[in-house]
Amino acid sequence: MMITYCDPDGDWCCRALHTAHAVFHDADGKLIARAQAADGEAICAFEITGFELI
Template structure:
């Protein structure tokens, strides 16, 4: 599971199999690319950071 942290401090979780890439764009912003929930393609969104969550570990 991945935890993406948005620039405004909010976050979301995505299944690791839906992640495609994390990269910096030409403006230097951190961008995540993931598969849409309906599997119709990819989309990109800006993030501040991300975390790979380990199975069996409780994050609080």
């Protein structure tokens, strides 16, 4: 299973579901995703507008 993250600029990226750590609203109300980086070494947090499980 995969998760597709939608970026604020209209772009998107797909990650394996097991790399997803959290999706939450920050103090400013922005939707934030936290996921394992593609290299598998770090956890990245980034703003998104939505996500979809595929």
